[in-house]
Amino acid sequence: MNALLRPTEIMSPGQMSCPGCGLALGMRQVMRAMGRRCVVVVVPSCVAVTTGPFPNYTLGVPAFHSAFEIAAPTAAGIRNALIQQGQADIPVLAFAGDGGTFDIGLQSLSGCADRNEDIIYVCMDNEAYMNTGIQVSSATPEFTWTGTSPSGNTRRKKKIMEIMAAHRMPYAATASPAFPEDLERKIKKAKSIRGTRFIHVLAPCTTGWKIREDMAVKVAMLSVETNIFPLYEIEDGLKYTINYRSRRLPVERYLEVQGRYRHLKPEQTVLIQNEVDRSWEELSARAERSVVSDA
Amino acid sequence: MRKFITGNTAVAEAVRLCRPDIIAAYPITPQTPIYEKLSDWEDSGKIKGKMMRTESEHSAMAACLAASLTGVRTFTATSSQGLALMHEMLHFASGLRTGVVMAAVNRTLAAPWAFWSDQTDTLSQRDTGWMQVYCEDNQETADMIIQAFKIAETVLLPMMVILEANFISHFMEPVDIPSQKDVDAFLPAVALPRRFDLENPGYVSPTVTQKQFEAYRRRTSDAMTHALAVIADVDEAFGKAFGRSYGIVEITGAEDAELVLVTTATITSTARVAVKELREEGVKVGLCKLRLFRPFPVQAVKEALKNIPKIAVLERNISQGREGIFCSELKSALINCTRPPQVQGYLAGIGGTNVDPPLIKKVVHHALALKTFSDGPVWMGGDA
Numbered sequence: 001m002n003a004l005l006r007p008t009e010i011m012s013p014g015q016m017s018c019p020g021c022g023l024a025l026g027m028r029q030v031m032r033a034m035g036r037r038c039v040v041v042v043v044p045s046c047v048a049v050t051t052g053p054f055p056n057y058t059l060g061v062p063a064f065h066s067a068f069e070i071a072a073p074t075a076a077g078i079r080n081a082l083i084q085q086g087q088a089d090i091p092v093l094a095f096a097g098d099g100g101t102f103d104i105g106l107q108s109l110s111g112c113a114d115r116n117e118d119i120i121y122v123c124m125d126n127e128a129y130m131n132t133g134i135q136v137s138s139a140t141p142e143f144t145w146t147g148t149s150p151s152g153n154t155r156r157k158k159k160i161m162e163i164m165a166a167h168r169m170p171y172a173a174t175a176s177p178a179f180p181e182d183l184e185r186k187i188k189k190a191k192s193i194r195g196t197r198f199i200h201v202l203a204p205c206t207t208g209w210k211i212r213e214d215m216a217v218k219v220a221m222l223s224v225e226t227n228i229f230p231l232y233e234i235e236d237g238l239k240y241t242i243n244y245r246s247r248r249l250p251v252e253r254y255l256e257v258q259g260r261y262r263h264l265k266p267e268q269t270v271l272i273q274n275e276v277d278r279s280w281e282e283l284s285a286r287a288e289r290s291v292v293s294d295a
Numbered sequence: 296m297r298k299f300i301t302g303n304t305a306v307a308e309a310v311r312l313c314r315p316d317i318i319a320a321y322p323i324t325p326q327t328p329i330y331e332k333l334s335d336w337e338d339s340g341k342i343k344g345k346m347m348r349t350e351s352e353h354s355a356m357a358a359c360l361a362a363s364l365t366g367v368r369t370f371t372a373t374s375s376q377g378l379a380l381m382h383e384m385l386h387f388a389s390g391l392r393t394g395v396v397m398a399a400v401n402r403t404l405a406a407p408w409a410f411w412s413d414q415t416d417t418l419s420q421r422d423t424g425w426m427q428v429y430c431e432d433n434q435e436t437a438d439m440i441i442q443a444f445k446i447a448e449t450v451l452l453p454m455m456v457i458l459e460a461n462f463i464s465h466f467m468e469p470v471d472i473p474s475q476k477d478v479d480a481f482l483p484a485v486a487l488p489r490r491f492d493l494e495n496p497g498y499v500s501p502t503v504t505q506k507q508f509e510a511y512r513r514r515t516s517d518a519m520t521h522a523l524a525v526i527a528d529v530d531e532a533f534g535k536a537f538g539r540s541y542g543i544v545e546i547t548g549a550e551d552a553e554l555v556l557v558t559t560a561t562i563t564s565t566a567r568v569a570v571k572e573l574r575e576e577g578v579k580v581g582l583c584k585l586r587l588f589r590p591f592p593v594q595a596v597k598e599a600l601k602n603i604p605k606i607a608v609l610e611r612n613i614s615q616g617r618e619g620i621f622c623s624e625l626k627s628a629l630i631n632c633t634r635p636p637q638v639q640g641y642l643a644g645i646g647g648t649n650v651d652p653p654l655i656k657k658v659v660h661h662a663l664a665l666k667t668f669s670d671g672p673v674w675m676g677g678d679a
Contacts, residue, residue: 039491041361054501062491064364064499067383070357073349077317077361078491080345084316084367090493108357111350 007032014056016049020213022204022220023124024050026177027095030122030201033187036061038091039082041075043105044068045097046131046205047124069104071096072196076117083118091120091191098125098139102158113167116195120187123160123198126205134208141228142275143268145260146208152263156275161200161234168237170195174229176202178220182231182243189233202229210259222254227280232287239293240286251276296472302433302463305470306372306398306456307332309440311342312478313396316367316485319347319355323377324410325464326400330372344368352377356384356395360453363393364499366489368444371395374460375402375416382420388453389424389515391500394487395453396443397425398436401560401611402460403646411647412459414560414612418588418620424515426454426522427588429560433468438539441473445482445529450522452515459611460647462561473537481536519590526587543592546599548574548581554605554663555581559588559621562609562643562650569655580659585621593628600625601632607662609655609675611644618642618672639665640672648676 010031017024023046034040040063042048048065052058066074075094082090096105101123109121128146129135136149139160143152164172171193175183183201190197202223204216211219223229224246231244251273255261264272300308306329310318318337320330337346349355352373359369373381378399388395403409404416417427426446430436439456447454458464490499503511527543534540548570549555558566563584570582583599583606600606608622617623622640629635641658644650658675 036496037493039493048502051498052501054498054503054507057498057501059498060496062493062496062499064361064491065501066357066361067387070354070384073319073347073354073357074361076347077319077358078365080317080347080358081362081365081367081369082491084345084362085365085489107350108354111354114350115348 010034010036010060011058012060013058014052015058016052016056017046018207020206020216021046021050022177022206022216023047023126025216026124026183026201026203029177029180029183030187031059033184034091034093034191038093039063039078041066041071041078041092041094043071043096043100044131045100045124046126047095047097049131068100070108071100071105072109072112072117072119072121075119075121076112079118093120093122095122095124097131098123098127099129099137101125102139102160103137110167113164113169113196113198116169118194118196120190120197120199123200124203125200126203126208127157128208130205130208143261143264143272145263164198165234165237169198171233171235172198172200173233174200174202174231176220176224176229176231178217178224179231179244186233208260211257215257219254219257222249222257225249226251226254227276228254230280230283232283239290240283241290242283242287296474297469298472299467299469300433301328301465301467302436302458303328303400303465304332305433305437306440306458308472309437310370311336312473312475313441313444313482314368315342315344315370317345317347317359317362317369318371319349319358319369320371321349321352321355321373321377323352323374325402325460326372326374326377326398328464329398352380353384356381356388359395360384360388360391360393363388363395363487364391364490366485366487368485369395370397372398372400374400375404378416378420379404382423385420385423385425390511392451392515392518393453394448394451396440396447397453397455398440399455399457400460400464401457409646410460412462412561412611412644413646414610417455417457418612420455421589421620424452425589426450426452427457428454428586429457429588430463430586431560431563431584433463433466433470434539435541436463437470437472438533438537441478441482442529442533446522446526448485448487449525449529450518452518452522457560459561477536481533522590523592541586543587543595544599545584545586546581549599549603551579552581552603553579554607554659555583555600555603556655556659557583557585557606557608557621557625559585559610562611565650565652566609566655569652569659572652573656573659578659578663588624591624591628596625596628597632600629600636603636605662606636606638607641607658608638609641609643609650609658611650613642613645613672622672637668639668641675642672643675
């Protein structure tokens, strides 16, 4: 194979995630785009499981496993220290899960985005506390089964991208391990920008979503093709760009392959479809407004 | 240069002279003037380091310890609720062997709400692996900030320099602020290990086994033991450079004392007046000032107090269900003496009430008259 086409892997074998993990695949793609010249912060989550217990270590760059709720200020502390040392050319990336981002880490992430700390923050969202089993988080979609929402989650998934956009941060984007070129382009774009950059990766979890071990990429693809998880980016909190026009498949196609939705009633599927359609219209309108204001 | 300043300003002046690279802080009464003063100086370029105006004390400590791991000099200041919020990260800062320095202004912990001096906030952080020194006045506080950077960066453990709300933080006293040249000569440029090396990528704070965890804790424990000698050396070097040193334990009038009063922090300066008056009245009383709490100077305490028949410990804090915390620590340090002194604990000034010379004299007379020493504390109260 042409060496130019074959990407240089930064992560190495030895990681401890479940077989077929979508999150580990997403991390691998993120690290490929980051390259060797960076410092990484991980916090308790499946990200830390993937990074490995001592003496295993898979990330391939210097990293720090910090506390659950402080991925962002930890990365900012390292970044500011590197600048003080005259090493401003070394970017710092923070990996956190959905619990560490949507829930317990939201305050400290908001603080960093508000100060526009010069970090790249990547949320590897598998839509529940998967590292501790399968417990509901504010990233868990409505009606979804988890160990602590046995009859289905009663709350909607928190709109983290809108929360981040409200900070007017320079760059926020969604990305999927089923669309590696898009994901790598976004990481590289983030690297070229200064200030707080936020990447939201939806990472299928074979264990928690109750999908087959060979299904993570397909489910990630379906999340995009059904508009459950559209691929888009937001610049300066204002300019919305949709990066991929999906096939707008019915949400059943995404839901029916996951055991965590086995209990869904037909009317609940309709409600999910309605909410997906509503969100898509809203996103499309924002993207259109951005084009108009650009012209 | 001699300046008439508050304890908080004295802390800020000392921090500025130590050339910190990263300061991260969050407002809380009565620490806030430290944060404001340092922010002013960062804004005007008087401090070359970066001020991170974080959204909580928890994040401030997260940023400080991460910056310290990167290899720069870091400082934060907090009080009370802020310190309690930091608690989780305090363990990280010591467990990862950082050199973070903190000014902790003793303030009551809620509930109920109050703003006055009470040592229970910092003493509650006893087991976090931080070194702790309790300061008597503005000058000692400023001097200990400068010493703390040298100690923390030598031992590779974080250090708290503790000053009391209002009695130090907001009271003005003449303070000798050394020159930049003299501080530069005393405190060399930061040389902490740089843990994030691109050429040799490693993983700070991985998940470890039971045995590995135990080994980490044992090494930290060895470092704490080693710290006692470092603290003594730094104090001596500071004395040579600046003409002021504090020793590990200060004891006066022990030679013929029937009773030694043990105090910490600002109660000590008032006790100096009370003990002098008692001596003039013919009462054979000595005074022992405890400064260092972690590491606890067991040998120095034993040396100072082993031949004293009676000891009264007077303090501004309580461990509910037991007694004043310094008293418990003192008893445990003395337990293996051949004939351990009898120790009576007294509580006064809790919540920031005033502990004046007449109250201190009352404590001494009470202890001298004791037929039996009680295992619990005697509440002495204090003036509002």
